[in-house]
Amino acid sequence: MDSQRLDNTALVKRLVLITLAMFGFGFMLVPLYDVFCDVTGLNGKTSDTAAQAPTSLIDESREVTVEFWSRTQGAMPWEFQPTLKKIKVHPGKVTKVFFRASNRSNDDMVGQAIPSVSPGLAANYFHKIECFCFNQQPVKAGETVDMPLIFYVDPALPAKFTTLTLSYTMFDISNQIAATSLTNGESS
Amino acid sequence: MSKVIEQDHHEHHDHHHPSGGIKRWLYTTNHKDIGTLYLWFAFIMFLIGGCMALVIRAELFQPGLQIVDPDFFNQMTTVHGLIMVFGAVMPAFTGLANWMVPMMIGAPDMALPRMNNWSFWILPFAFFILLMSLFMEGGGPNFGWTFYAPLSTTYSNDSTALFVFSVHIMGMSSIMGAINVIVTIFNLRAPGMTLMKMPLFVWTWLITAFLLIAVMPVLAGAVTMVLTDKYFGTSFFNAAGGGDPVMFQHIFWFFGHPEVYIMILPAFGIVSTIVPTFSRKRLFGYSSMVYATASIALLSFVVWAHHMFTTGMPLFGELFFMYCTMLISVPTGVKVFNWVATMWRGAMTFEIPMMFSIAFIILFTIGGFSGLMLAITPADFQYHDTYFVVAHFHYVLVTGAIFSIIAAVYYWLPKWTGNMYDEGLAKLHFWCSLISVNVLFFPMHFVGLAGMPRRIPDYAIQFADFNALISVGAFAFGFSQLIFLYLLIKCIRENHQVPAKVWEGADGLEWEVPSPAPYHTFEKPPLIR
Amino acid sequence: MYRTACILFAWGLGIGSASAKDLPLNMPRGVTDISEQVYDLHMTIFYICCIIGALVFGAMFAAMILHRKSRGHKPAQFHESTKVEIIWTTIPFLILIGMAIPATKTLIAMEDTTEADLTVQITGSQWKWHYKYFDYNLEYFSLLATPMSQINNRFKKEENYLLEVDRPLVIPTGKKVRFLITSDDVIHSWWVPEFxxxxxxxxxxxxEAWTKVNEPGIYRGQCAELCGKDHGFMPVVVIAKAPDEFDTWMAEQEAEQRQAKEKEKELLGMNMEMDELMTLGEKVYLARCAACHQPNGQGIPGVFPGLQGNHMVTQDQEAHIDVVINGVNGTAMQAFGKQIGLKEMAAVITYERNAWGNNTGDIVQPKEVYEVMQK
Structure with missing residues (x-):
């Protein structure tokens, strides 16, 4: 009788462990998904850290069209536009463009731009040396700011890609900021 | 492990017989009582979910908005799906496992009887919460049973918290049930009952139980993330905070696709039990059936993204998931071929369980064919989220899972009650169900191909004729199930004694105990040849 | 053959022959090379399934007829055959490979969005589509045009019930059109079956997606991903025009959009009458606001707030205007400042402040809306 008990308990313990491990795995899927996206360019996520300046030579033999598309998400009283609609660049050449954001509301607001590159597979070849999307962008009421983006297209970009589209979606995160600074107290 | 069984069980289980009244059911740890509770619960949920389907079909009988408003319509589609998946099909299979698995492997009870009681009795609370959320201000969950973010996070109402809570409870119940089945099968088999001698129903349930403990926790993780995204400021699925709404779909379908097989593998086991009985011939290719079941289960973990071809995936991702999905049709095909080979040159009779099993084989295969069509990615762009998909999964779940459950009930009902069911009523039930279910789901293929999206409360007029027909079929199928309810009550109350071995060609330990099966069976383990 | 089979089926179910002819039965062949390839794939796999089904079910029914106990058939004893198992694992496998090859080819073609002639940015929001031509100065919203009276069965439903919009997307034929698709709130899905x-x-x-339409015409689709309450009411309509017609149309539209902006400025000096504002306001309200706030202004409790007797609507006029212009972040309330003109905005706010017994008597002029916008 007792030996069977043990047997059951050991097995149940193991099964419960598997269950807990799978619950953890559910959450593990979040970082795994990011790795998966990085590798495959799923969703056209670009790296959210600054790239080094290019080391390879500029590929003068071809030009790639980079299109810019910017929008604000949902109800956000900002105007947010690229100053240039599109630009032709040689792969490897460092280029600087600006995006203009105007806060049309009466309140100081904070925005966060989320990049997305299409075609997704080309995202890994799009390097940003400096980007306003790396940081939150506070814009005071009624203010207009020009936000820089310094980028280059990797010369290793496969020849089949002739046009890259870079989209920025500006999200209003003022409330989230307010909430965190409240909970963090005055220290921050 | 089986040596422990040889010791007597007497000291532990005193020979009490069920006490009367509600307490018997509340405190019971008897696998047969709990099995009965599960089955009745599933049947009640099936009727409630069915009523919701009828609300949907009544609204869709004609174009235009007549009966419900679009928001309530969405709540109906959502709760119908949740109830049918978690409240009807899964508890029904767990109920069958509770009743039959110990009897089939010569065990006296489930291995963890108190947990068994617990895992059943939390279920009614889960569904009470879910159903009551419909009466909240703003209504119940309305984002589809797949609860895609951000519709279920930023844009949902506060009943979402209740929805999450009830899904958690359902998940816990399923996981406890699955652990119980695994421990029972591993530890309580009668001496000589080796794994490869187990009936296929036991095998498929063992594999299902492993699928359950592998993916139900992932679902729990997904709903938890929805909860924290909605109420606690996390950004798993919110692009503004660096999350990604598409990731929700990946996590959900990582659970969701194995879940589909959780709902069909035990059905394979049931049909593999019934077909040989009425063909009077051993199951063809027993071991290949076991291997096919296992490979379907394994493949189910690498095909999840075929539900998401339109979300924008890299090409090689689409190709990978297309090939893997097509591959699943091979072991599934093997199963169908094996059933046909079992019938071939048998000596067949066509009692009601067999009729439902044959209907299962044909109609499930039709569902399998549409599944194969859906696997072809370029064509899936056209089929995705249309009524073609609705037709597909209702063919595999209603004429698949539900028909197999009904077949199982007819097959073992005489063993459970000791009485034969009313053959005439059963025939009526079968033919009404068979005809109406096809009137209900077959035309959905056509409207889907012609371009009717799913989950819409109103549609363009060219779909009107077929939708009217579908609604007629839906009501006919719904009312046909009342025949079944009446038949069940009649069978339990009346007295048409049956012998221990109810069916001439039946094989298995459950037919060695008297009918009705006594409250305690196999307290002394049987001898397996 | 498929059609015949389906029509026979429909007949069998008691639908008259006259209507069977018009019944929608199959996937449309479509008007692009890709859609034709997809259709062919669909039909091929369908016929393969039919053949396998006929063989399997044929064998099964033969067994059911020939090998029944009532005919005195004695059961055979075989229950295993590795050879047979290998055969029926291999053959389906080969069929699958045969299917996978054309499917892969089509898929590769579908995913190739390079070298497009025209780019259209499509943004879905609850429950409308927004189109923006990347290389032109034109953007607009596209809303369901079917009136509520037809949806509520007060009037007869017309031919394109639920499949008609106020401003369809217009694209040229014979040109590769690239679509960049995103959403403003929940997930939507942009679908045109014919493409x-x-x-x-x-x-x-x-x-990204693309199409190259061969035939001029009007093509209709719907949103294909559950996106909330009015998911069933956000159709997609695309008009394909010959390239030269498209160019003329585009020039007209760009000019109109410019003129409209200039006209807005004239509005600032204008004073509109209450009646005029109320009539226009009701129209705008029913088209844009009634889906959530309901035609009777009572909203849906717990989901969408009612406007009847609403504090903001009856009291604070500036806050009211501000909400309509800028929306409420994180809710279904959109920023209508981007969607409708000053005049319509003034009208709809006036309407909300005076309808359903709100009778505040307030008249909001386009100028006041403009002032809030500039703040």
Missing amino acids: AVKKDANPGFIN
Whole structure:
């Protein structure tokens, strides 16, 4: 009788462990998904850290069209536009463009731009040396700011890609900021 | 492990017989009582979910908005799906496992009887919460049973918290049930009952139980993330905070696709039990059936993204998931071929369980064919989220899972009650169900191909004729199930004694105990040849 | 053959022959090369399934007829055959490979969005589509045009019930048109069956699809991903025009959009009458606001706030105007400042402040809306 008990308990313990491990795995899927996206360019996520300046030579033999598309998400009283609609660049050449954001509301607001590159597979070849999307962008009421983006297209970009589209979606995160600074107290 | 069984069980289980009244059911740890509770619960949920389907079909009988408003319509589609998946099909299979698995492997009870009681009795609370959320201000969950973010996070109402809570409870119940089945099968088999001698129903349930403990926790993780995204400021699925709404779909379908097989593998086991009985011939290719079941289960973990071809995936991702999905049709095909080979040159009779099993084989295969069509990615762009998909999964779940459950009930009902069911009523039930279910789901293929999206409360007029027909079929199928309810009550109350071995060609330990099966069976383990 | 089979089926179910002819039965062949390839794939796999089904079910029914106990058939004893198992694992496998090859080819073609002649940015939001031509100065919203009276069965439903919009997307034929698709709130899916294009619109991310339409015409589709209450009421309508007609149309539209902006300025000096504002306001309200706030202004408790007796609507006029212009972040209340003109905005706010017994008597002029916008 007792030996069977043990047997059951050991097995149940193991099964419960598997269950807990799978619950953890559910959450593990979040970082795994990011790795998966990085590798495959799923969703056209670009790296959210600054790239080094290019080391390879500029590929003068071809030009790639980079299109810019910017929008604000949902109800956000900002105007947010690229100053240039599109630009032709040689792969490897460092280029600087600006995006203009105007806060049309009466309140100081904070925005966060989320990049997305299409075609997704080309995202890994799009390097940003400096980007306003790396940081939150506070814009005071009624203010207009020009936000820089310094980028280059990797010369290793496969020849089949002739046009890259870079989209920025500006999200209003003022409330989230307010909430965190409240909970963090005055220290921050 | 089986040596422990040889010791007597007497000291532990005193020979009490069920006490009367509600307490018997509340405190019971008897696998047969709990099995009965599960089955009745599933049947009640099936009727409630069915009523919701009828609300949907009544609204869709004609174009235009007549009966419900679009928001309530969405709540109906959502709760119908949740109830049918978690409240009807899964508890029904767990109920069958509770009743039959110990009897089939010569065990006296489930291995963890108190947990068994617990895992059943939390279920009614889960569904009470879910159903009551419909009466909240703003209504119940309305984002589809797949609860895609951000519709279920930023844009949902506060009943979402209740929805999450009830899904958690359902998940816990399923996981406890699955652990119980695994421990029972591993530890309580009668001496000589080796794994490869187990009936296929036991095998498929063992594999299902492993699928359950592998993916139900992932679902729990997904709903938890929805909860924290909605109420606690996390950004798993919110692009503004660096999350990604598409990731929700990946996590959900990582659970969701194995879940589909959780709902069909035990059905394979049931049909593999019934077909040989009425063909009077051993199951063809027993071991290949076991291997096919296992490979379907394994493949189910690498095909999840075929539900998401339109979300924008890299090409090689689409190709990978297309090939893997097509591959699943091979072991599934093997199963169908094996059933046909079992019938071939048998000596067949066509009692009601067999009729439902044959209907299962044909109609499930039709569902399998549409599944194969859906696997072809370029064509899936056209089929995705249309009524073609609705037709597909209702063919595999209603004429698949539900028909197999009904077949199982007819097959073992005489063993459970000791009485034969009313053959005439059963025939009526079968033919009404068979005809109406096809009137209900077959035309959905056509409207889907012609371009009717799913989950819409109103549609363009060219779909009107077929939708009217579908609604007629839906009501006919719904009312046909009342025949079944009446038949069940009649069978339990009346007295048409049956012998221990109810069916001439039946094989298995459950037919060695008297009918009705006594409250305690196999307290002394049987001898397996 | 498929059609005949389906029609026979429909007949069998008691639908008259006259209507069977018009019944929608199969996937449309479509008007692009890709959609035709998809259709062919669909039919091939369908016929393969039919053949396998006929063989399997044929064998099964033969067994059911020949090998029944009532005929005195004695059961055979065989129950295993590795040879047979290998055969029926291999053959389906080979059939699958045969299917996978054309499917892969089509898929590769579908995913090739390079070298497009025209780019259209598509943004879904609850429950409308927004189109923006990348290389032109034109953008607009596209809303369901079917009146509520037809949906509520007060009037007869017309031919394109639920499949008609106020401003369809217009694209040239014979040109490769690239779609960049995203969403403003929840996930939507942009679908035109005749093009075999269905792509999800994910908030924060862009997706690409393309089409090259061979035939001029009007093509209709619907949103294909559950996106909330009015998911069934956000159709997609695309008009394909010959390239020269498209150019003329585009020139006209661009000119109109410019003129409209200039006209807005004239409005600032204008004073509109209450009656005029109320009539226009009701129209705008029913088209834009009634889906959530309901035609009777009572909203849906717990989901969408009612406007009847609402504090903001009856008291604070500036806050009211501000909400309509800028929306409420994180809710279904959109920023209508981007969607409708000053005049309509003034009208709809006036309407809300005076309808359903709100009778505040307030008249909001376009100028006041403009002032709030500039603040």
